[in-house]
Amino acid sequence: MFEEDKNFVSFEDTDEDLIEVLRRLGILRHIERIEDLQERKTVLDQSIAELKRVLSTVNELPINKPQGKPSIKFRNKHYNLRKLLFTSLEFGASALVIAILPPLLPLTAPVVALALAPATISTISRLGEIVHKLTQDELVIFEAITRVIEEKSYKPLTVKKATRKDIDNFFEARKRQPPNNVDAILESLKSKNVISISLEPGNEVYYSIVP
Numbered sequence: 555m556f557e558e559d560k561n562f563v564s565f566e567d568t569d570e571d572l573i574e575v576l577r578r579l580g581i582l583r584h585i586e587r588i589e590d591l592q593e594r595k596t597v598l599d600q601s602i603a604e605l606k607r608v609l610s611t612v613n614e615l616p617i618n619k620p621q622g623k624p625s626i627k628f629r630n631k632h633y634n635l636r637k638l639l640f641t642s643l644e645f646g647a648s649a650l651v652i653a654i655l656p657p658l659l660p661l662t663a664p665v666v667a668l669a670l671a672p673a674t675i676s677t678i679s680r681l682g683e684i685v686h687k688l689t690q691d692e693l694v695i696f697e698a699i700t701r702v703i704e705e706k707s708y709k710p711l712t713v714k715k716a717t718r719k720d721i722d723n724f725f726e727a728r729k730r731q732p733p734n735n736v737d738a739i740l741e742s743l744k745s746k747n748v749i750s751i752s753l754e755p756g757n758e759v760y761y762s763i764v765p
Contacts, residue, residue, distance in 0.1 A: 557631065563640040564631035571633075572602045575609075579647035579681075581674050593667035601674045608682035609633050612643070617690060642693055643681055645700035646763065650677045652707060652714055653765035680765060687746045691733035695740065698724040698732075699749065699761050715752070715760035 556574055557564045565571040576582040581601060588594040612618065613633050635643075654677050688696060702716035702724055718736075725732040733739060740761065743749045749761050 558637065558640075561637055562634055563637055564634045567606065567632040569602060572605055573598070575605060576601060578644050579678075580644075580651050581647060581677060584651070584670060585674065588667050588670065590667065597667055597671045597674065600671055601678065604675045604678045608678055609635075612639065612682060612685055615639075615686065617685075617688065617693060638693060638697060639685065642685060642688075642697040642700065645697060645704050646681050646684060647677060648704040648707065649700040649763040650680055650765055652703065653763065654680070676765070684748050684763075687748060688743075691739055692743055692746075692748075694733055695721065695736060696743065696748065700763060703762065713754055713760055715754070715762040717758055717760055721761075 555566065556571060565575065573582060576585070576598075582598075585594060585597050585601065588597060613635065618634075618636050618639050654673050684696070685693070698721050699716045702720045703714055706712045706714050706716075718740075721736065722732070740749070740751075744751055747764050750764050752760050752762065754760050
């Protein structure tokens with residue numbers, strides 16, 4: 555059973571809760587496109603197994619511990635993630651899905667399953683790899699970039715990447731103070747191979763997540 559407040563998202567190590575995580579990550583809807591029920595179950599089981607592996611390590615990261623407090627088991631759930639960390643996983647998955655998961659329909663069910671299995675595993679694995687690299691401030695900027703990309707994913711004829719202005723607007727719209735030295739943080743994220751930087755038409759700089 556999911557429980558969350560402004561600081562934490564907590565849930566159990568059950569298929570029910572982990573399937574809900576996959577839904578929140580935007581991955582479940584792609585798995586559900588597989589028409590063959592046995593193939594769908596196979597991909598779902600593989601995705602849950604990889605999600606368990608990633609969450610077990612993310613759960614113990616220093617960045618996941620409440621600042622200034624000892625390690626705690628919030629509400630006695632198996633997984634207890636800081637809201638910022640869970641949100642970064644949630645919107646990071648959305649940004650990665652755009653880059654990793656192919657447009658599979660209307661392919662036949664076996665082909666869909668064959669393509670989806672490694673794609674979903676890669677998405678989940680890459681998420682874990684990314685958050686292991688990040689400092690607190692980098693996580694904040696990563697969340698901003700991924701949420702901008704997610705919002706743009708619903709808008710046709712837009713570049714599915716974030717500009718520096720998009721990042722500033724993200725914090726302004728939410729009345730949040732961004733970290734100091736945002737430009738230095740962006741460079742650090744690039745050096746860690748978390749984001750890529752590109753010039754789009756009009757010579758505007760865009761930031762995207764490296765799949």
